[in-house]
Amino acid sequence: MRPTIARVVLDSPLPQLDRLFDYAIPAALQEAARPGVRVRVPVRAAGRVMDGWIAELADESSFAGTLAELDAVVSPVPVLAPDVWALARRVADRAAGVAADVLRLAIPKRQARAEQSWLRADAAARAEDGAVDPGAPVPAPRVPDYPAELAAAVAAGERLVVQAIPEPDGWVAALVGLAEVAVGAGRSAILAVPDRHDVERVTAALETAVGADRVLRVDADQPAAARYRAFLTAGARAGLAIVGTRSAVYAPAVDLGLIALWDDGDSAYQEPLAPGVHARDAALVRQELAGCALVLLAHSPSAEAERLLELGWCRSIGFAARRPPSVIPTALQRGGDRLAEHARIPPSAWRAASEAVVAGPVLLQVARPGDDAPSGSGRTATELGRAFPQARVVVSDGAHRLAEVGPEPALVIATRGAEPVAVGGYRAILLLDGERMLARESLRVVEDALRTWSNAIALAAPGATAYLVGVGGPVATALARWRQSEVVRTELAERQALRLPPAVRTATLTGDPAAVEAAVAAAGIETTDVIGPVAEQDGLVRVVVRFDYRRGAEVAAALRTELVRHATGRRAARRVHPARAPALRVRMDDPEPFVGERAGVGRMER
DNA sequence: AGCACGCCGACT
DNA sequence: GTCGGCGTGCTC
Numbered sequence: 176m177r178p179t180i181a182r183v184v185l186d187s188p189l190p191q192l193d194r195l196f197d198y199a200i201p202a203a204l205q206e207a208a209r210p211g212v213r214v215r216v217p218v219r220a221a222g223r224v225m226d227g228w229i230a231e232l233a234d235e236s237s238f239a240g241t242l243a244e245l246d247a248v249v250s251p252v253p254v255l256a257p258d259v260w261a262l263a264r265r266v267a268d269r270a271a272g273v274a275a276d277v278l279r280l281a282i283p284k285r286q287a288r289a290e291q292s293w294l295r296a297d298a299a300a301r302a303e304d305g306a307v308d309p310g311a312p313v314p315a316p317r318v319p320d321y322p323a324e325l326a327a328a329v330a331a332g333e334r335l336v337v338q339a340i341p342e343p344d345g346w347v348a349a350l351v352g353l354a355e356v357a358v359g360a361g362r363s364a365i366l367a368v369p370d371r372h373d374v375e376r377v378t379a380a381l382e383t384a385v386g387a388d389r390v391l392r393v394d395a396d397q398p399a400a401a402r403y404r405a406f407l408t409a410g411a412r413a414g415l416a417i418v419g420t421r422s423a424v425y426a427p428a429v430d431l432g433l434i435a436l437w438d439d440g441d442s443a444y445q446e447p448l449a450p451g452v453h454a455r456d457a458a459l460v461r462q463e464l465a466g467c468a469l470v471l472l473a474h475s476p477s478a479e480a481e482r483l484l485e486l487g488w489c490r491s492i493g494f495a496a497r498r499p500p501s502v503i504p505t506a507l508q509r510g511g512d513r514l515a516e517h518a519r520i521p522p523s524a525w526r527a528a529s530e531a532v533v534a535g536p537v538l539l540q541v542a543r544p545g546d547d548a549p550s551g552s553g554r555t556a557t558e559l560g561r562a563f564p565q566a567r568v569v570v571s572d573g574a575h576r577l578a579e580v581g582p583e584p585a586l587v588i589a590t591r592g593a594e595p596v597a598v599g600g601y602r603a604i605l606l607l608d609g610e611r612m613l614a615r616e617s618l619r620v621v622e623d624a625l626r627t628w629s630n631a632i633a634l635a636a637p638g639a640t641a642y643l644v645g646v647g648g649p650v651a652t653a654l655a656r657w658r659q660s661e662v663v664r665t666e667l668a669e670r671q672a673l674r675l676p677p678a679v680r681t682a683t684l685t686g687d688p689a690a691v692e693a694a695v696a697a698a699g700i701e702t703t704d705v706i707g708p709v710a711e712q713d714g715l716v717r718v719v720v721r722f723d724y725r726r727g728a729e730v731a732a733a734l735r736t737e738l739v740r741h742a743t744g745r746r747a748a749r750r751v752h753p754a755r756a757p758a759l760r761v762r763m764d765d766p767e768p769f770v771g772e773r774a775g776v777g778r779m780e781r
Numbered sequence: 782a783g784c785a786c787g788c789c790g791a792c793t
Numbered sequence: 794g795t796c797g798g799c800g801t802g803c804t805c
Contacts, residue, residue: 183805189782196805220804222784238805743802 178232181208181245183216184260185227186275188449190738192218193273196227197236201244208232208245211253211260213285215246228255228278252290254282256410256427258464263425265460269727270763271682271734272450280448281425282406289400293407318352320345322495329356329433329468336480337472338493339437341500341633341657343600346437346472347376349494351384353435353470354416358385361414362432362467367423367454369443371396372578374418376596377437381416393419393426421446421454424461434458435470440477440619440626441592445766453764455479474629475659478622479677481667484660491660499657500632501640506647524605524642528586531603531639532566536585538601540631542608543590552588555607559586571595591627600636609646617767618675621666625650625659674704679721681768682734686741686759688716694737694759695720698730706769719768734761 182195198216200208208214210231215224224246236242255278263277317326320340328335337353339346350366357364366381368374374394381390391405409417410427417426421444424434436444436458444454455471462469471480471489483489505521520528531537541555552572560568567585571577577595580587587595591612612624624646632641632654643651653662671678682698684691688708695705700720707718722730741758 180805185804187782189804192782192804194805198805216805218783218804220784220802221782222804223782225782225804236805240805242805 177205178234180233180236180242181214181229182231182233183214183227183245184230184255184274184278185216185218185225186278187225188273188276189742190273190735191742193267193275195230197233197238197242199242199244200232204245204248207248207251209251209253210257211255212251213249213254215249217243217246219243228260228282230255230260231257250285250287250290252294252407254285254406254410254427258431259425259427261464262457262461265464266452266457267450268735269456269460269731270450270452271731271738271761272452272763276449277425277452280422280446281427283395283403284399286400286403289403290407293404297407297411318356319348320494320497321349321352321492325353325492326356328490328492329353329470330360332432332466332468334462334469334483334489335471336476336484336489336491337470338476338491339472339474339633340494340497341474341629342497342637343596343634344376344380345494345633346474347380349472350377350435350437351380353433353472354381355384357432357468358389358414358416360432362430363409363413363415363417363428364433364435365423365426365428365431365458366416366418367421367434367436367444367458368418369438369441370420372576373437374420375578377418381418385416389415391415391417393417393423395420395422424454424458431461431465431467433468433470434462435472438473438626438630439471439480440473440475440622442766451762451765453766456764473626474633475622475625476663477626478619478663478667478670481660481663482677485664485667500635501638502632502643502655502657503640504643504646504651504655506643506645506651519607519644520605521642521644524644527603527640527642528605529563531601532563532584532586534584535582535599535602535636536580536587536597537566538594538597538604538631538634539586539588540591540594540604540606540608540628541588542611552590556586556588559588569595591631594631594634597634597636600639601634602636602639604631604635604639604641606631606641606643607645609644613646613650616770618670618769619766621650622663625653625662628654629659674721676721676764676768679704680724680727680730680764681719681721682730683717683719683762683765683768684734684759685711685717685762686715686757688714690737690741690759691716691718694734694761697737698722698733700730719765731763734763737761 181198181200185192210229218225259281263274267274267277317323339349354364378392393405413429439455446452528537541552552570556568556570569585569587571593572590576593580595580597582599606628649662653659684694704721708716711717
């Protein structure tokens with residue numbers, strides 16, 4: 176006897192609909208109504224049919240009324256795996272958000288034609304000899320350039336903070352080695368990277384290492400049909416290396432053995448769509464649910480990674496037997512340069528660049544793109560083109576990004592994060608505008624600067640020197656010794672003293688003054704932990720509240736109750752403001768909670 | 782969201 | 794008397 180009831184999660188952003196609804200399964204849909212399939216169901220009070228997914232099947236319902244029947248099964252393919260449903264529920268609860276919003280990141284838009292062709296190919300593969308060829312086992316006793324304990328820890332499902340190898344594509348090699356441990360054991364690995372350029376690098380390296388049939392790209396920068404096919408394949412085969420950007424952490428991996436994030440401090444991991452969950456946080460939740468290994472791989476740890484280390488939640492493993500890169504902070508140099516320390520490019524760095532550029536590419540990292548700023552990439556290019564008439568000048572910035580440059584002599588001017596990889600490495604690296612980078616108004620300036628400088632320095636050729644201009648103090652010392660975590664640890668200690676994230680969690684509440692005040696009270700926040708209110712447009716206010724991690728579940732649940740209350744009852748509060756802003760908006764763990772929406776940060780889209 | 786139920790002012 | 798205003802509640 177098959178279960179007769181389908182418990183359905185509705186595809187709706189409304190918080191009041193964010194729970195399971197029971198539907199009777201009509202006889203005609205008995206076969207098709209499997210867990211995970213997309214369905215259409217009547218929602219009487221809304222006067223229409225809505226789409227949703229069968230989260231689970233059941234034999235009985237606790238609903239008192241008469242159950243409505245499923246209207247249709249949209250497709251026979253189960254697109255919502257039970258573990259992904261559990262993940263979406265937990266992630267949404269933690270963020271006081273709606274599970275269906277998380278599922279929009281986890282499940283790409285259905286492509287009917289792609290689905291048909293995928294089903295035919297899948298059936299053909301099964302018919303061939305009953306199973307998909309698992310291929311030759313990949314031996315992976317260790318991750319190259321790391322102590323043997325790293326591979327053992329990944330195989331054992333540990334949580335790790337790993338320092339990347341400081342050489343061009345060293346992090347790619349590390350990520351590939353980590354993936355091989357999982358894939359070699361017949362399990363799947365999710366590898367998340369900040370952007371599509373990284374996806375391409377990692378995919379190419381993995382295809383060489385484990386074979387193209389074991390590598391899957393799941394990022395949104397491919398045609399919708401290809402993306403949907405990759406999504407279906409990820410959910411159907413074990414032993415795959417799944418590569419993508421932030422939403423890859425929700426991929427439906429079969430027998431997940433590892434989730435690895437490269438450079439988790441990169442702001443690209445912050446999801447702009449509601450409920451605005453950082454991929455690192457989703458990965459941490461998934462690691463707990465799946466019991467798989469978790470690796471945060473970076474040259475310079477994020478404050479969050481450092482916190483996890485301090486808690487003992489993660490263990491730290493570094494690369495083995497490598498000399499740290501040669502870094503010279505010019506502000507700490509003795510000699511003639513002291514007089515010239517306010518020059519944009521100090522004489523020693525200038526000399527090194529002009530000598531190195533004869534042999535190969537030299538990297539100049541600048542603060543911002545364009546010709547308008549005094550230190551923009553365009554203006555720098557013009558200046559240097561004049562100064563080095565014999566060298567080719569190449570510019571790479573956010574708008575015109577270059578992935579790679581050759582080994583031939585060139586001056587490569589790049590904004591931070593847009594540095595091309597040089598074949599064979601850069602012969603010299605000049606990190607300019609250091610002061611400007613540290614002058615940014617952000618909670619994360621120090622860790623960001625360390626991270627982007629470290630990433631640039633790692634592009635150096637063996638034996639080449641990087642010059643850090645205009646920065647002294649602990650940051651310069653840490654880079655010169657390649658001990659970034661010392662500074663990040665100090666940063667974290669300061670944030671603990673000041674009760675700032677990530678030492679505490681935050682919730683940003685925006686809306687009607689009365690609604691915000693009620694939400695603060697409902698969440699049981701101490702007055703000393705309420706920052707604001709700050710007046711926003713249209714008579715709205717914003718407050719940031721902070722709370723300890725241990726109170727997270729409780730605070731999120733209370734805020735969610737408030738959101739539901741405002742979404743249903745008391746519409747009068749909404750009509751007071753003609754701008755149609757909801758009475759209350761909640762954003763948990765905004766990465767820049769004190770910058771404000773007017774600066775364009777922290778706004779979430781549906 | 783969007784529909785139905787419910788309790789007060791102008792109407793045949 | 795009762796028609797319909799929209800404020801309030803609910804969605805299996």
